Amino acid sequence: MGILIWLIVGGVCGWLASMVMRTDAQQGVFLNIIVGIVGAAIAGYLLGGAASLNNGITVQSFLYSLIGAVVLLAIVNLVRRGSVR
Numbered sequence: 001m002g003i004l005i006w007l008i009v010g011g012v013c014g015w016l017a018s019m020v021m022r023t024d025a026q027q028g029v030f031l032n033i034i035v036g037i038v039g040a041a042i043a044g045y046l047l048g049g050a051a052s053l054n055n056g057i058t059v060q061s062f063l064y065s066l067i068g069a070v071v072l073l074a075i076v077n078l079v080r081r082g083s084v085r
Contacts, residue, residue: 008055009065010037017069023077035076036069043068 014036043064 005057006034006040007037010069012036013040013062013065013069014073016066017073020070021073021077023073035073036065037066038083039069039072040065040073041068042072 011033014032016033017035017039018032040061046063047067049050
């Protein structure tokens with residue numbers, strides 16, 4: 001059940017990150033989920049707030065996930081186009 005919750009939260013964070021970066025029309029739901037999950041994992045590792053799949057979702061872990069997804073999306077945009085929006 002924990003993995004399903006993390007997939008949903010990752011999708012929401014990826015979608016919110018794409019809205020912040022104004023790239024929502026360029027990518028689909030699948031890429032939003034991937035960016036959200038990978039961004040959450042990277043941010044959790046770097047910021048020291050990495051939560052296991054068995055722990056609940058907190059506001060702090062959600063914000064870390066969102067920050068990680070925004071940064072990862074900015075890096076992806078930089079590689080794709082050569083500029084960040």
